[in-house]
Amino acid sequence: MIAFIVRRMVQAVVVMLVVALLAFMMFRYVGDPINQMVGIDTSPAAREALRQRLGLDDPMPLQFARFVANAARGDFGVSYQFKQPVADLLAARLPATLELSIASALFALLVGIPMGVYTGLNRHAPLAKLFLAVSLVGISLPTFLIGILFIFVFAVHLRWLPSFGRGEVVDLGFWTTGLLTVSGLKALILPAITLGLFQMTLIMRLVRAEMLEVMRADFIRFCRARGLTARAIHFGHALKNTLVPVITVTGLQLGSVIAFAIITETVFQWPGMGLLFLQAVQNVDIPIMAAYLMLIAALFVAINLVVDLLYVVVDPRIRLAGRAT
Amino acid sequence: MSELPAVAPRGRLADSDLLAAFLRSRVAMLAALATLLIFAAAAFAPLIAPHDPYDLASLSLLDSLTPPAWRAGGTTTYLLGTDDQGRDLLSALLYGTRISLAVGFASVTFAAVLGISLGLVAGYVGGVVDAVIMRIADVQLTFPAILIALLIDGTVRGLLPGLTREESAFGVLVLSIGLSFWVQYARTVRGSTLVEASKEYVLAARLIGLSPVTIMARHILPNVLGPVLVIAAINLALAIITEATLSFLGVGMPPTQPSLGMLIRVGQDYLFSGEWWIIVFPGAMLAILVLSVNLLGDFLRDALNPKLR
Numbered sequence: 001m002i003a004f005i006v007r008r009m010v011q012a013v014v015v016m017l018v019v020a021l022l023a024f025m026m027f028r029y030v031g032d033p034i035n036q037m038v039g040i041d042t043s044p045a046a047r048e049a050l051r052q053r054l055g056l057d058d059p060m061p062l063q064f065a066r067f068v069a070n071a072a073r074g075d076f077g078v079s080y081q082f083k084q085p086v087a088d089l090l091a092a093r094l095p096a097t098l099e100l101s102i103a104s105a106l107f108a109l110l111v112g113i114p115m116g117v118y119t120g121l122n123r124h125a126p127l128a129k130l131f132l133a134v135s136l137v138g139i140s141l142p143t144f145l146i147g148i149l150f151i152f153v154f155a156v157h158l159r160w161l162p163s164f165g166r167g168e169v170v171d172l173g174f175w176t177t178g179l180l181t182v183s184g185l186k187a188l189i190l191p192a193i194t195l196g197l198f199q200m201t202l203i204m205r206l207v208r209a210e211m212l213e214v215m216r217a218d219f220i221r222f223c224r225a226r227g228l229t230a231r232a233i234h235f236g237h238a239l240k241n242t243l244v245p246v247i248t249v250t251g252l253q254l255g256s257v258i259a260f261a262i263i264t265e266t267v268f269q270w271p272g273m274g275l276l277f278l279q280a281v282q283n284v285d286i287p288i289m290a291a292y293l294m295l296i297a298a299l300f301v302a303i304n305l306v307v308d309l310l311y312v313v314v315d316p317r318i319r320l321a322g323r324a325t
Numbered sequence: 326m327s328e329l330p331a332v333a334p335r336g337r338l339a340d341s342d343l344l345a346a347f348l349r350s351r352v353a354m355l356a357a358l359a360t361l362l363i364f365a366a367a368a369f370a371p372l373i374a375p376h377d378p379y380d381l382a383s384l385s386l387l388d389s390l391t392p393p394a395w396r397a398g399g400t401t402t403y404l405l406g407t408d409d410q411g412r413d414l415l416s417a418l419l420y421g422t423r424i425s426l427a428v429g430f431a432s433v434t435f436a437a438v439l440g441i442s443l444g445l446v447a448g449y450v451g452g453v454v455d456a457v458i459m460r461i462a463d464v465q466l467t468f469p470a471i472l473i474a475l476l477i478d479g480t481v482r483g484l485l486p487g488l489t490r491e492e493s494a495f496g497v498l499v500l501s502i503g504l505s506f507w508v509q510y511a512r513t514v515r516g517s518t519l520v521e522a523s524k525e526y527v528l529a530a531r532l533i534g535l536s537p538v539t540i541m542a543r544h545i546l547p548n549v550l551g552p553v554l555v556i557a558a559i560n561l562a563l564a565i566i567t568e569a570t571l572s573f574l575g576v577g578m579p580p581t582q583p584s585l586g587m588l589i590r591v592g593q594d595y596l597f598s599g600e601w602w603i604i605v606f607p608g609a610m611l612a613i614l615v616l617s618v619n620l621l622g623d624f625l626r627d628a629l630n631p632k633l634r
Contacts, residue, residue, distance in 0.1 A: 015464055015467070018464055019464070026476075026480055026483075029484075030480050030483035030484055137616065140562070140612075140615055140616045140619045141612055141615065141616070142566045142569055142570055142573075142611070142615065143570070144569075144570060144573050144574075144586075144589070145569075145589070145608055145611060145612060148589070148593060148596070148604065148608065149608075151596060152596060152601075152604075156596055156597055163597075255467070255468075255469070256469040259468070259469040259471060259472040260469065260471065262471070262472070262475065262574070263471070263570060263573075263574065266573075266574055267593075277475070278475070278574055278575075278576075280479070281475050281476075281478060281479035281574075281576055282479075282575055282576055284479055284482055284483040286479075286480075286483060289476060289479050289480075293476060296468070296472065297467075297468075300467050300468065301467075304467065
């Protein structure tokens with residue numbers, strides 16, 4: 001068990017170092033950092049001084065080590081466009097993105113699992129077929145098109161919900177939240193559903209497939225023989241046994257939720273990290289791109305690690321296998 | 326199976342089983358029809374399109390935001406209406422589909438060639454080369470393709486500051502989409518290469534002294550291509566979506582050579598002012614295109630997968 005954890009930790013560190021190397025190469029070799037930081041009227045001598053001060057003449061391994069050390073402390077340099085520390089910019093945008101991602105993940109789980117259970121138990125019901133057909137369309141259409149469709153229907157036509165921004169936010173000092181105001185909550189609905197739709201259909205199909213599989217298993221027949229109620233069988237026994245893949249997929253998808261937030265945030269002008277990253281890509285603002293890459297990588301690696309560890313908790317077979325080796 | 330090592334995958338593709346399954350599936354036939362129509366419209370766009378959307382001189386701002394022909398104020402000159410610059414939407418749509426498909430095909434081809442080559446080398450050579458290629462694939466697979474495409478897009482444009490969007494957009498798109506989709510091919514090909522490399526015909530080829538490159542390209546490659554074709558079919562829809570997304574986000578095709586994604590981006594600004602046609606037609610076109618290519622890919626995958634028969 002401990003050997004397993006240690007091995008996964010080492011893997012995680014290696015992945016992070018590879019990503020850091022990529023980010024470093026981007027920062028160092030895409031364009032000249034000095035040119036980006038100073039104005040055109042800066043003299044060559046001043047440029048050289050800045051180059052010296054930033055250590056850009058040092059040997060590459062030393063520069064890379066410094067880059068990693070700085071990144072570990074949360075120092076990603078200064079944005080070319082905004083002339084502000086990248087860490088501050090990202091930190092200011094983090095709450096918006098996290099609230100959006102978590103809301104959409106909750107939506108995907110709370111709607112996807114019941115729909116999956118329903119379609120798995122009532123395979124041939126018309127409603128189940130409708131769910132499946134809609135989910136196929138949902139998987140096929142690009143996120144931004146779905147978002148625009150929602151805006152068109154719910155914001156332009158019905159005028160129920162706002163089409164852009166976060167609404168009123170409350171500043172808690174360390175965190176700005178839109179969850180405490182009515183307009184903030186209303187503004188959250190459309191982006192969260194847009195972002196969560198793909199995950200929802202994925203979870204639904206997964207739960208459905210697993211339910212179909214599990215309901216055929218012997219232990220379910222045994223439950224029936226024991227005279228358990230249908231409810232106890234479906235939710236107590238069958239659903240529980242479908243949860244391992246659901247945990248994995250949801251966990252792994254949490255990362256892509258945050259990545260796809262780039263698109264959703266653009267459609268809804270949601271002031272999160274994704275929008276910041278996109279502006280950085282448009283303007284080739286390498287420090288922000290590098291920092292975002294590192295941040296997302298750290299998130300992915302952490303999620304993968306947690307999912308692997310959760311596996312061990314949920315599925316005793318893995319625990320036993322780990323002990324045997 | 327080992328007695329008949331060289332069953333060409335092409336023969337299996339054209340097998341009557343596939344055709345029979347196709348004729349039985351109404352969805353597949355409908356999807357194929359829609360795909361063919363759209364492909365043809367895109368291929369012959371210069372012949373069909375009533376106007377040349379790239380000819381800036383022919384654009385007239387007086388004609389801008391004309392509604393479709395069947396609405397009040399519309400004219401038959403512009404069947405589907407015009408956009409904010411007076412560009413004929415039907416022509417822009419045809420040319421836009423052409424660009425979207427061109428980027429899609431080019432990037433799928435690029436990804437497939439890259440992935441197949443790396444997969445072959447990893448599977449056949451093995452050792453350190455294999456480990457390095459597959460670790461890179463593992464790391465890349467953890468990230469969503471769209472994020473990788475965005476990063477490569479930004480980086481490449483940073484490396485080529487001298488080029489204008491018009492000159493570089495196509496290449497940058499193909500490069501970034503291709504580089505974000507190669508992993509699947511590499512993994513599949515590596516897997517089948519490992520199986521093939523242990524077979525007797527490969528041993529025989531090595532015994533008569535053929536070079537590794539010849540063995541990989543002439544002998545193993547034809548035997549591992551089958552599954553790759555299915556991946557390519559499914560990836561085409563993904564590539565089209567990725568291109569549309571990148572263009573929609575403003576880092577893809579320039580406004581002067583709009584792809585479907587760029588047309589939708591332009592149309593989004595007019596969502597609130599009532600000029601719905603600017604966004605609805607490109608949006609519907611993209612949706613139908615992606616849906617039919619997807620359905621066709623799914624059909625191919627199911628029909629060629631003996632486990633599901």
